[in-house]
Amino acid sequence: MTFLDQINNKIEENKTEMLSSLSKLISIRSVATDELGMKPFGEGVQKAYKEMLDMATADGFEVFNADNYGGHIDFPGKGNGVVGIVGHLDVVPEGDNWEFEPYGGEIADGFVCGRGTVDDKGPVIASYYAMKALKDCGYEPDKTIRLILGLDEETDWKGMDYYLSRVETLPDCGFTPDGDFPVIHAEMGILVFDIVKKLPPSAGKGLELSSIRGGTAANSVPDYARAVVMDPSGSGYAFIKEMVANARKNKDWQINCKGIGKSFEISVTGVSAHGAHPERGVNAISILMDFLGGLDFINDGVTDFIHFYNECIGYDLKGENIGCFMTDEISGDLVFNAGMVEVDKNTAKLTVNIRYPVTCEGEDVYERLLPVMTQYDMGIIKGKHKWPLHINKDSRLVTSLMDIYRKHTGDQDSEPLVIGGGTYARAMDNIVAFGARFPGQKELGHQKNEQIAVDDMMKLTRIYADAAYELSRDENK
Numbered sequence: 001m002t003f004l005d006q007i008n009n010k011i012e013e014n015k016t017e018m019l020s021s022l023s024k025l026i027s028i029r030s031v032a033t034d035e036l037g038m039k040p041f042g043e044g045v046q047k048a049y050k051e052m053l054d055m056a057t058a059d060g061f062e063v064f065n066a067d068n069y070g071g072h073i074d075f076p077g078k079g080n081g082v083v084g085i086v087g088h089l090d091v092v093p094e095g096d097n098w099e100f101e102p103y104g105g106e107i108a109d110g111f112v113c114g115r116g117t118v119d120d121k122g123p124v125i126a127s128y129y130a131m132k133a134l135k136d137c138g139y140e141p142d143k144t145i146r147l148i149l150g151l152d153e154e155t156d157w158k159g160m161d162y163y164l165s166r167v168e169t170l171p172d173c174g175f176t177p178d179g180d181f182p183v184i185h186a187e188m189g190i191l192v193f194d195i196v197k198k199l200p201p202s203a204g205k206g207l208e209l210s211s212i213r214g215g216t217a218a219n220s221v222p223d224y225a226r227a228v229v230m231d232p233s234g235s236g237y238a239f240i241k242e243m244v245a246n247a248r249k250n251k252d253w254q255i256n257c258k259g260i261g262k263s264f265e266i267s268v269t270g271v272s273a274h275g276a277h278p279e280r281g282v283n284a285i286s287i288l289m290d291f292l293g294g295l296d297f298i299n300d301g302v303t304d305f306i307h308f309y310n311e312c313i314g315y316d317l318k319g320e321n322i323g324c325f326m327t328d329e330i331s332g333d334l335v336f337n338a339g340m341v342e343v344d345k346n347t348a349k350l351t352v353n354i355r356y357p358v359t360c361e362g363e364d365v366y367e368r369l370l371p372v373m374t375q376y377d378m379g380i381i382k383g384k385h386k387w388p389l390h391i392n393k394d395s396r397l398v399t400s401l402m403d404i405y406r407k408h409t410g411d412q413d414s415e416p417l418v419i420g421g422g423t424y425a426r427a428m429d430n431i432v433a434f435g436a437r438f439p440g441q442k443e444l445g446h447q448k449n450e451q452i453a454v455d456d457m458m459k460l461t462r463i464y465a466d467a468a469y470e471l472s473r474d475e476n477k
Contacts, residue, residue: 011129011462011465012458014133014136018457022125023106026105026112026114027103028051029103030090031091031093032045032151040152045151048090052149059132062074062075062076068151069159069162070150070151070163071163072147075146076144077472078140078141078142079474081142082169082171082172083471083472084428085127085131085145085146085174087120088120088124088152088178089149090151090155091116098448099448110453112454112457119178120178122452123178123436123464126177126461127468128147130464130465131147131468133461133465134469141473142473143473145472153178153424164428171430173430175397175425175432175434176424177460178433179434179436180437182405182416183402184423185392186330186331186388186389186416186417187390187421187425189355189361190354190355190385190386191352191356191385192351192383193380194349194352194381194383196379196381197348197379198301199305200300201299206296207298208229208231208232208297209230209297209299211345212225212226212227212228212341212342215338217339218339221281222270224267225288226265229263266291270285270287275335276335276420278336285338286313286314286338289310289314292306312372316336319354323369323371324354325368326365328358328359334355334365335354336352336354358388359388362385366380389432397430400471402416404463408459408466434467
């Protein structure tokens with residue numbers, strides 16, 4: 001029997017305990033909230049974090065806590081160097097219409113059910129029990145194996161920034177179990193910014209736009225948008241209702257109109273999707289702006305903004321119409337998502353989320369936008385910027401993880417991936433995303449009815465144990 005056979009037997013022996021630990025962690029609603037005393041991300045996140053640290057302490061691991069902003073669990077090595085496994089314990093809000101209790105942690109029909117099972121509590125628990133199996137089998141790593149616990153990955157990464165400022169030794173290499181298999185070796189750069197325009201007062205009588213609202217997050221395709229239009233004469237309502245009926249029939253839009261006194265509301269329903277893959281959704285803002293482009297508003301500023309949107313953005317998902325298109329051989333085309341819009345009588349604001357190729361620069365995107373901004377008398381307010389990540393496919397880290405993945409799955413065809421999403425791999429050098437979603441599996445993270453198969457939990461634990469074992473060995477021996 002090989003040593004890895006012993007490890008796998010220990011993982012099987014710990015199966016019931018591991019599933020119970022995951023179920024308990026899932027039962028904690030760890031959605032990051034405002035600071036509460038010594039709990040920077042609120043009660044739920046702190047409770048989940050304490051659960052992990054207490055478990056690790058009881059199992060004989062060393063723990064480090066950076067003032068409750070984040071921390072790590074160490075399996076100390078005999079020599080120098082650290083292998084990092086970077087996960088997170090916070091989750092996105094559960095939303096509605098689940099078929100089971102989002103925080104029940106139910107284990108049924110071969111699945112562990114609840115928010116966080118896939119993103120990222122399940123993979124964190126798998127990584128922990130991989131470390132525990134190695135430790136219980138008497139393994140003595142050359143490099144320290146470190147499970148890093150992030151607490152606000154789904155929001156602002158302030159906790160990770162604080163943790164990194166406090167820790168003395170950073171990992172030499174490692175992975176985050178918060179992406180896709182086989183290995184994600186490159187992540188596109190991410191920009192979030194607002195395009196803003198001041199609107200002059202309305203002049204004359206006629207249709208007046210009171211407001212537009214659409215979208216809830218920059219990094220999501222908006223599935224709902226609405227406009228409120230005022231018509232003092234009341235004569236335009238029948239005409240617009242007819243336009244809506246024709247749009248529903250001829251363009252298959254999910255669009256509605258209802259009267260509210262001398263105003264009426266036009267609402268559009270789209271299909272939500274992640275901002276890294278807007279082609280998988282239907283942008284409700286784009287449909288609404290397309291429709292509003294057929295109306296004659298008395299405010300020239302409103303008309304200009306709607307014209308700008310339809311001419312320079314519309315249904316374009318690559319930034320070609322607005323002039324910021326980029327591409328490279330590694331990561332492909334730039335991804336453009338119009339995530340949120342907010343218009344009142346004074347100001348129009350559009351929030352944009354861009355994923356740009358790994359060999360390009362974020363400032364180049366802004367430079368390319370300037371001519372259009374000048375043409376339409378608009379400004380840009382810069383927001384978040386995450387630099388791209390790119391580790392060569394032939395690096396020792398990527399090839400080692402690919403070999404481990406292939407050994408455990410038999411998949412010889414899948415190749416290292418490039419994604420538009422962002423993971424904690426960006427937070428430190430020489431880290432890549434390694435699982436936890438297998439090729440062909442439906443994306444359940446951030447979705448209702450999130451769940452993970454027990455068989456997948458076991459497979460993940462075996463894969464992560466092997467990865468921790470291989471990466472923590474001195475390659476010079």
